[in-house]
Amino acid sequence: MYNDVTETIPGSLGQHYALERNTIIATYQEFMETGSINDKLRSGRPRSGRSEENVESVREAFVQGKSILQAAVELNISVTSIQLILQRDLKLYPYKIQVVQKLEPQDYDCREEMCETLLHHYE
Known part of the structure; x- marks a missing residue:
């Protein structure tokens, strides 16, 4: 074998x-x-912070528009547990909106001119 x-x-x-x-x-x-090579179930401390009940409570809190800190205080769950629930169970990740300039039609000519200038400079 x-x-x-x-x-x-x-x-x-x-x-x-x-x-x-x-x-x-x-x-x-x-x-x-x-008949399988999957891991056996292990004994140990059960999950308390990420229980199904807490996952549902956190989901409802974020549907209502609450912040992580507000949900932590209201639900009596640690901030870390809420972050883990959001990422691992609900597949939600932090997102920061980035403000950028809007390109106007006249900006394209300026950009093209700058690119050509830089190309000639580095040749």
């Missing part, structure tokens, strides 16, 4: 990719026992 796998991997993953023998054997045994 190990030799079969190590012969096919360099062709598919590249010459410098090395798998340890123990990794291949452990993965194979895991697959044979469970």
